[in-house]
Amino acid sequence: MADNASFFTRMWMDFATRMMTAGMSFNPFSPPPQAARQARGAYLGAVSDFAEQMMRSPQFLSLMKQGMDTSLGARKQMDEYMTAMRHDTQGTASEDIDALMIDVRHLGSRMSERMDEIEGLIHDLGRRLDGMEGNGRGVPHTNGTRAGDRDSLRTRERDALRAERQAYRPQEPVARKAVKGRKRPRKNPQERE
Amino acid sequence: MADTGGATTKNIFLEWQQSLLDETAASFRRWGRFPYLWQQALKVQKGATPSEVVYEEDRLKLRRYIPRGPIRYRTPLVFVFALVNRPYILDLRPGRSVVSHFVDRGFDTYLIDWGEPSRADRHLTIDDYVNGYLSNVIDYVRERTDSSQANVLGYCMGGTLSSMFTALHQERVRNLILMAAGINFATEDGLLNLWCEPRYFDVDRFVDTYGNVPAEFLQTMFLMLKPLQNLVEKPITLVERMDDEDFVDDYLAMEGWLNDNIPVPGEVFREFVKYLYQKNLLVKNQMPVGRHIVDLRDITCPVLNLMAKKDDLVPCSQSLPFNSLVSSKDKKVMEVSAGHIGLAVGSKAQRELWPQACDWLAKRSEPLRRRARNK
Incomplete structure (x- = not known):
């Protein structure tokens, strides 16, 4: 739990630092639309890096595995049910094919x-x-x-x-x-x- | 001094005001085109080079591109695309076509369209593709062109399959070109490698449950590699450049292709993930393909390895080791600053990479000495 907390704190700190750096590099001579694009670029870049780090984290990978296992389990259960139903009615299930x-x-x-x-x-x-x-x-x-x-x-x-x-x-x-x-x-x- | 400062401030303020007015006008102009986007999407033309189907086997179709001029080289060129997505990305639009570079240079050019696998194809293996379909296609093309060998160009997963085919049937391949082909999977540069680790992904259970790998699953995985870029930045860029007709056409063609996914045969996926992503057997020269073991050292033909520096699907670290694993003496690496798809259709690749690749192949192909063969 403490690991998770420190991981997310570190990532958010990094994200906040990058956003602050982007804000400090603001140039008053640049027109507002251009400045807005720069700020947006910095924001999206920071979020993108954050997402990349998160998707590499063991927490995310475990979560992904958990989600997939659940989904596969549900699908398998459904398939088994359908197969049993078809067999009960003398039909051919996809499993037979x-x-x-x-x-x-x-x-x-x-x-x-x-x-x-x-x-x-x-x-x-x-x-x-x-x-x-x-x-x-x-x-x-x-x-x-x-x-x-x-x-x-x-x-x-x-x-x-x-x-x-x-x-x-x-x-x-x-x-x-x-x-x-x-x-x-x-x-x-x-x-x- | 104060006056100068005041004038500067005034100028800045005026520039700001002007830029805001310009931006507002541009926004109206862009959004004004929005209702017509759907119509434009329907009109987007896919394919730049005329082609005909010359060979079919099960769901596979082999396209031959009709040359605009005489054929100049005896050795035909066969494009081997991945089993994921459709192959028309290689001939997407005029000015965004890899195929047209080679056709215009006088190569007799063919492209394998593997087709969309049905549930009945879930048991097809890599062996069926490499020693079955691909082998048959190469034989057919050799017979048709009266050539003892063929040039093979493999893209992405097609590159991996091409390298296996070349290692098993070296005598039939004159030159091998790989485009962003995964060879060494023991790298964590790409997220896919991490996600496919056995502790996080049970491929057996997945294939046993689903059969063929659903297209939606693959699409989601590819989107997740760069979620911000794919789901946020790209639509913003579209809105910002909606008044640029060429850009919108390119965007729609590309997005149309990206969302045109097809399922992957289950057993192929199982072998690919298990033997390559999880065990990295190709690099160890232990990759089983049917009853044969692929040994990359059996490749002796000239090799051109093309890579994209910003590729998030097949990072350079996955493709680069290939050149040191083969026995070829004539081998070259070309890199371009682009992504996985940009390697094929990106402006920089179209301008710089593909003319060089054509030169490379032309120098190593047998010129056609008799009268132009233009069937």
């Missing part, structure tokens, strides 16, 4: 992750194929290759692919474009012509 929206978003993100994995796999396969073509090995089932060799070759490649897949981490952020889909851009009328 929000829950549905969250489910859809989770579904979307799971799909996105799965598609990223598939993209990684395709990327790996493409790289493997390019590598094989580059080495001149071609596809494994060439004429003259014994069945056992072929199987062991496939096994080796499958193992290598698996190892690579495990090591694979997308280096580049993947845009959501693939999942969200891009709407067909509107054509420029001038281009259409």
Whole structure:
């Protein structure tokens, strides 16, 4: 309590000093409207600084938090009441829609992750194929290759692919474009012509 | 001596009398215009540069500004505005337009209008905006202009989003310009930083209760940053200059924009307050955006950081550290003595800052060598 009192006393003293200083700087040669503007400027400047200090004070911040908590509490209570009322009448409350929206978003993100994995796999396969073509090995089932060799070759490649897949981490952020889909851009009328 | 003193006193008295008469006449003249203020407000034109919507996705609209002359640079310029308020402040009125500076200099200029989020958008996150919408827009613009990269200019919260995008997709950005962008939130110069402290503001409870952040809440917060200036000084200035038609037009356009607030998606607000205002993760290179972590050191392109010295929303101390956090070698800071909005539409910024910013970008953009592309 004493802190609050000293805080406000200090601020008011500062305010009064500034107003007195502004009054003492009054010049009788300046026309009254101009002098009035100067006095008003000094007054508003002092009040503005006072407001700034006050809004930074713990007292104001606590008061603001208290006000917000009360407002949020009232709003929440109202929402709960409305939800209960709608549920009682077999209706759909906004809470249900929000829950549905969250489910859809989770579904979307799971799909996105799965598609990223598939993209990684395709990327790996493409790289493997390019590598094989580059080495001149071609596809494994060439004429003259014994069945056992072929199987062991496939096994080796499958193992290598698996190892690579495990090591694979997308280096580049993947845009959501693939999942969200891009709407067909509107054509420029001038281009259409 | 006495005569001289008497004459002086008489002169002063006459001057006082004259000034009072002048002031009274001026007051009548000003108040005489008051009944027409409403009509003038209805006539105020918003937007200086003709534009067309070239891309849409959900509520987002991408505007392309129609050039008055030939396009001179291959690299397109994309303006990224904040999710708070509407983006037409960047092209407010003739002589108060940031966009027109770049359009007139021959840049193929685009502006992202995020649109007004509905209740269904409350779950959109920063990831949706940065790696979703913004990424799609940049890709579309690159395809459209046949350019491998784009120049990005982000204003306020749009600057923060642009810096995240550039850090995650550096290969797609040629030059980055930030306008009053919040980067380092561990400063108490701005009142918002103080108000957002976890002990005073429970963002989780707020978003869980309200969903999207109401436009009125944001408007009140912004007004409270400078209550005397916003609620007392500005109306007084309007009354005093009501006979100046250009001033009144500017005032009405500006006030119209300031009161044209839109809600912010709840999850974006939650992430912004929690990760930036409360934990300051962007500066620590720990900012999560979806499955990625933003590391500002990944930014290597030329950077121009524009700041307003009297900005009460994003003080210079919030924007300035950006240049020391990126790996770019070509980086510059420009300051202007203006407020947060004055940085865009203020006379001084229009006269001095924006021509210099255009020069800076022009030097770092690839000129278009083939015949003028003016689709």
